[in-house]
Amino acid sequence: MSSPLSPVTLIRNVRVPYGGADHAVDIAVEGDTITAVPPADRSAASTATAPGSYDGRGLLALPGLVNAHAHIDKSWWGLPWQSYGGEGTTEGRIRHERARRDEIGMPSVEITRRVLDQFVAHGTTALRTHVDVDLGLGLRGIEVVREALAAYGGALTAQIVAFPQDGVLRRPGVLALLEQAAREGVDHIGGLDPATIDRDPVGQIDALVGLSAEHGVGIDIHLHDPAELGAFQIELVLDRVERLGLEGRVTIAHGFAVAQLADSRRRDLLARMGEAGVTMTTVAPLRLPQLPLHELDEHGVAFAFGTDGVRDLWSPYGTGDLLGIAWQYARASSLVHDDDLRRVVEIATGAGAPFAGLPANELRVGDRADIVLIDAENPMDSLVRTPPREAVIAGGRLLVG
Numbered sequence: 228m229s230s231p232l233s234p235v236t237l238i239r240n241v242r243v244p245y246g247g248a249d250h251a252v253d254i255a256v257e258g259d260t261i262t263a264v265p266p267a268d269r270s271a272a273s274t275a276t277a278p279g280s281y282d283g284r285g286l287l288a289l290p291g292l293v294n295a296h297a298h299i300d301k302s303w304w305g306l307p308w309q310s311y312g313g314e315g316t317t318e319g320r321i322r323h324e325r326a327r328r329d330e331i332g333m334p335s336v337e338i339t340r341r342v343l344d345q346f347v348a349h350g351t352t353a354l355r356t357h358v359d360v361d362l363g364l365g366l367r368g369i370e371v372v373r374e375a376l377a378a379y380g381g382a383l384t385a386q387i388v389a390f391p392q393d394g395v396l397r398r399p400g401v402l403a404l405l406e407q408a409a410r411e412g413v414d415h416i417g418g419l420d421p422a423t424i425d426r427d428p429v430g431q432i433d434a435l436v437g438l439s440a441e442h443g444v445g446i447d448i449h450l451h452d453p454a455e456l457g458a459f460q461i462e463l464v465l466d467r468v469e470r471l472g473l474e475g476r477v478t479i480a481h482g483f484a485v486a487q488l489a490d491s492r493r494r495d496l497l498a499r500m501g502e503a504g505v506t507m508t509t510v511a512p513l514r515l516p517q518l519p520l521h522e523l524d525e526h527g528v529a530f531a532f533g534t535d536g537v538r539d540l541w542s543p544y545g546t547g548d549l550l551g552i553a554w555q556y557a558r559a560s561s562l563v564h565d566d567d568l569r570r571v572v573e574i575a576t577g578a579g580a581p582f583a584g585l586p587a588n589e590l591r592v593g594d595r596a597d598i599v600l601i602d603a604e605n606p607m608d609s610l611v612r613t614p615p616r617e618a619v620i621a622g623g624r625l626l627v628g
């Protein structure tokens with residue numbers, strides 16, 4: 228066992244996705260960067276335990292998992308079981324959360340650390356988290372999350388979305404909080420169902436786009452609204468992105484509508500989203516159609532997976548295993564071909580890194596030393612079995628193993 232955050236300089240004898248099945252390599256690391264990936268040196272001298280050397284035992288190495296849609300500020304992980312007592316609608320869940328979060332002590336640095344520990348234990352090395360911003364909390368949740376993240380000393384990479392869970396325009400004062408968060412350095416501002424929560428889609432979207440244009444922050448908007456109502460709001464976003472030159476700044480979270488449109492309508496919308504660099508995140512909802520992998524890839528619409536809230540006041544579900552979400556997506560999408568399964572693993576790992584503000588990662592020289600070791604034959608096998616993570620290295624530091 229190593230102490231947390233101990234630096235790793237050499238990971239010996241692992242297999243990388245781009246090598247052959249039996250092709251073992253060593254991964255040399257300096258600081259947070261991979262500096263060499265030579266064939267494994269199996270000589271006796273190399274296997275002697277040296278400080279900073281980690282024996283990979285022939286395990287499969289993948290780039291660290293990227294959780295592109297989390298809510299680490301609101302969970303009851305580590306507390307006694309909390310029974311859900313709210314109604315089943317989005318509005319009912321928002322009310323239930325606001326009624327109970329104070330007695331639970333939410334948001335708390337300690338619980339947020341526990342959630343992060345769960346993510347890390349399952350191989351996540353980078354994330355984008357929404358953090359509630361509302362009239363009750365102000366920006367306190369963001370401070371809590373920053374403090375919890377600081378304990379990882381920069382090994383974990385995280386982006387923060389200031390998230391107006393209780394609405395924007397319907398709660399006068401929230402827009403000013405989002406602006407303050409933008410001025411104080413959050414990466415993105417969030418939004419929430421502009422039509423059904425604020426009942427003013429043009430107003431909310433104009434407001435968010437205005438803040439993005441003025442402060443240079445991204446927009447990551449929760450959009451649960453279905454089919455045409457959802458598509459209409461995506462089009463409102465696209466109109467403004469195109470008009471103001473905000474390409475590459477917007478993420479649509481969930482975006483259930485995209486998978487619910489008629490084929491030709493969906494393709495047209497995806498083509499426009501691809502052109503505008505609008506990205507998506509999905510939590511692979513069990514009872515809804517999944518985002519179509521081939522069509523998103525074909526139109527250049529980058530998407531990534533997220534756990535969403537884990538064991539929170541909306542739902543007791545979730546383990547923090549991002550690979551499990553990727554499995555759910557692949558299974559629910561009936562993906563069986565190797566190319567597709569491999570692509571899903573890429574999206575869950577190195578191809579998702581830009582969602583946390585990092586360059587894409589393939590575990591090649593120059594890539595960030597965000598690495599998860601798994602006892603699996605190949606990426607496809609790792610996805611369909613989701614075996615335990617044997618070691619997790621983030622930013623060149625050994626966090627698990």
Ligand SMILES: [Zn+2]
Pocket residue numbers: 296297298357449480535536
């Ligand atoms: Zn969410």
